[in-house]
Amino acid sequence: MAKKKDSVIDxxxxxxxxxxxxxxxxxxxxxxxxxxxxxxxxxxLKNNLQDLWWxxxxxxxxxxxGLDAAILMHPRVWEASGHVSGFVDPLVxxxxxxxxxxAQDLVDGWRDKKKLDGLADGDIPPExxxxxxxxxxxxxxxxxxxxxGTRESLTEPRLFNLMFKTxxxxxxxAASVTYLRPETAQGIYVNYQNVMNTARLxxxxxxxxxxxxxxxxxxxxxxxxRTREFEQMEMQxxxxxxxxxxxLEKWRDERFASYLKLGIKKExxxxxxxxxxxxxxxxxxxxxxxxxxPFGWQELExxxxxxxxxxxxxxxxxxxxxxxxxxxxxxxxxxxIIETSAGLNRTMLVVLVDAYDEDVQDGExxxxxxxxxKIAPTKVGIFSLVKKSGLPxxxxxxxxxxxxxxxxxTDHQGSIGRRYRRMDEIGTPWGVTVDHQTLEDQSVxxxxxxxxxxxxxxxxxxxxxxxxxxxx
Ligand code: GAP
Numbered sequence: 001m002a003k004k005k006d007s008v009i010d011x012x013x014x015x016x017x018x019x020x021x022x023x024x025x026x027x028x029x030x031x032x033x034x035x036x037x038x039x040x041x042x043x044x045l046k047n048n049l050q051d052l053w054w055x056x057x058x059x060x061x062x063x064x065x066g067l068d069a070a071i072l073m074h075p076r077v078w079e080a081s082g083h084v085s086g087f088v089d090p091l092v093x094x095x096x097x098x099x100x101x102x103a104q105d106l107v108d109g110w111r112d113k114k115k116l117d118g119l120a121d122g123d124i125p126p127e128x129x130x131x132x133x134x135x136x137x138x139x140x141x142x143x144x145x146x147x148x149g150t151r152e153s154l155t156e157p158r159l160f161n162l163m164f165k166t167x168x169x170x171x172x173x174a175a176s177v178t179y180l181r182p183e184t185a186q187g188i189y190v191n192y193q194n195v196m197n198t199a200r201l202x203x204x205x206x207x208x209x210x211x212x213x214x215x216x217x218x219x220x221x222x223x224x225x226r227t228r229e230f231e232q233m234e235m236q237x238x239x240x241x242x243x244x245x246x247x248l249e250k251w252r253d254e255r256f257a258s259y260l261k262l263g264i265k266k267e268x269x270x271x272x273x274x275x276x277x278x279x280x281x282x283x284x285x286x287x288x289x290x291x292x293x294p295f296g297w298q299e300l301e302x303x304x305x306x307x308x309x310x311x312x313x314x315x316x317x318x319x320x321x322x323x324x325x326x327x328x329x330x331x332x333x334x335x336x337i338i339e340t341s342a343g344l345n346r347t348m349l350v351v352l353v354d355a356y357d358e359d360v361q362d363g364e365x366x367x368x369x370x371x372x373x374k375i376a377p378t379k380v381g382i383f384s385l386v387k388k389s390g391l392p393x394x395x396x397x398x399x400x401x402x403x404x405x406x407x408x409x410t411d412h413q414g415s416i417g418r419r420y421r422r423m424d425e426i427g428t429p430w431g432v433t434v435d436h437q438t439l440e441d442q443s444v445x446x447x448x449x450x451x452x453x454x455x456x457x458x459x460x461x462x463x464x465x466x467x468x469x470x471x472x
Pocket of ligand 1: 182183184185215217224225226227228229231232234299301339341342343344345
C-alpha cells in the first residue's frame with residue numbers, strides 16, 4: 001500500500017521537534033494535551049516575532065505605549081466584561097460512550113454530510129449560526145452519536161464556561177474564586193486612566209500588551225494553532241465616538257500590511273468581514289485577517305470595533321467614572337475602542353508553514369525554512385571547511401566578532417553540504433565558510449540560503465555586510 005503523504009503541518013511538527021523549536025509539554029510523562037514548550041530555536045523565533053510586533057505597535061507611533069498587566073484580575077472584571085455569563089460553549093454528551101462534543105461542531109458535521117444521523121433535513125437550521133436559539137431547534141434526543149453510533153444517546157446542549165477557574169489564597173471557597181484571564185484586553189481597559197494620565201496621552205491613543213491568555217478550549221488542536229494556554233499581542237486604541245469607523249479601517253489595513261512585511265505570501269492571506277451573526281457581544285464591526293493553512297482558511301488576528309461597551313461596563317461594575325474629558329471644548333464622552341488582537345503562537349505557526357519548502361540541491365533533497373531574516377532564530381551559520389589547519393579557530397573568532405551584531409552559531413561537524421542543509425532547515429539566511437584560501441587572504445565565502453549564491457568577502461567586512469543585510 002502506498003504510504004500516505006505527510007501534510008505540511010505534519011512536516012512542520014516533525015521539524016519543530018527534531019530541531020528544537022517546539023516540544024510537547026511534560027513529554028517524559030506522556031505529554032499534556034494541547035500544551036507545548038518552546039525550545040532554543042522556537043523561543044528565538046517567537047521572541048523575534050514579539051519584538052517586531054512591539055516595535056511596530058509602540059516605537060513607531062508617538063501615541064501608543066505599553067503595559068504589562070497581571071494575569072489574575074479581580075473576579076468582577078470578568079462579570080463586567082461578559083465572560084462569566086457569555087464566554088460559553090454549548091456541549092453535548094453521549095450517555096453511551098461518554099464522548100463530549102461542541103454542539104455546533106455536530107451541527108456543522110451533519111450539515112456537511114447533508115444526510116442527518118437520524119434526523120430529517122428540516123431539523124437542521126439552514127446556516128451555521130452558533131447561537132443557542134438555533135441549537136434549540138434540533139431534536140438532540142433523536143440523533144445518533146458520531147463516535148459510537150448509538151441512537152438516542154445524546155444529551156441536550158449544556159453551557160460550559162471556557163475560563164479556567166482557580167482559588168486565591170488558602171481557602172477553596174466561592175469567595176476566593178478567580179480566573180486565569182481569557183484575553184489580555186481587560187488589563188488594558190481597567191488601567192486606561194492610569195496609563196493615560198501618567199503618560200499624558202490625549203485621544204486618539206493606544207495601549208499595547210503582550211501576554212499569556214488561557215481558555216479551556218473543547219477542541220484544541222492543529223499543533224500550536226489552538227491551545228489552552230497561549231499568548232496574545234493586543235493593542236487597544238481609544239478614539240472619539242464617530243471617529244471609530246475610520247480608525248477600524250486604518251488598523252485593518254495596517255495590520256494586514258504587517259504580515260506582508262513578515263514575508264507571508266499575499267495569496268495566502270485574506271480579510272474576512274464579520275456578518276451580524278458572527279459579531280462578538282461587544283463588537284459593532286469586526287474583521288479577521290485569515291491565513292490559508294493546510295487545514296483551511298483560519299483566523300490569525302481580529303480587528304474589532306468594541307465601541308464604548310467595555311469602558312461603560314467597567315464604569316457600571318466598578319462605580320468609577322471612566323469617561324474622557326476634553327478641556328478646551330468641555331466635551332465629555334466614553335471613548336470607543338478599536339482593538340487589534342493577534343495570537344503570537346498562531347503567528348509563529350503561520351510563518352513556519354508559509355516558510356516551509358522542499359527542493360533538490362546537487363541531487364539531494366533539501367528542507368528549507370525560507371524565514372524572513374528579521375525573524376530567523378539565527379542569522380549566520382559559521383563553518384570551517386575542515387577541522388584542522390587552524391580553520392575552526394578562525395571560524396570561532398568570526399562568530400565572536402559577529403555575536404554583538406546578531407544570533408550566530410558554529411558547526412564544525414560533518415561534510416559542508418550537510419552543514420548547509422542543517423542551517424537551511426532552521427531557516428538561517430546566511431552561511432560563512434572558512435577554507436584554505438582564508439589562510440592566504442583573510443576572505444571567506446558567504447552563502448545565501450535562498451539564492452544559493454556564494455560570494456567571497458573579507459572577514460573584516462562581515463559585521464558591516466550582515467548589519468546592512470538585516471536592515472534591508
Ligand atoms: N481580545 C479579543 C480576543 O481575544 P479573539 O478573536 O478571541 O479576540 C484573538 O482572539 C486572537 O487570539 C485570535 O485571532 C488568535 O490568533 C488568538 N487565539 C485565540 N484563541 C486561541 C487559542 N485557543 N490558541 C491560540 N491562539 C488563540
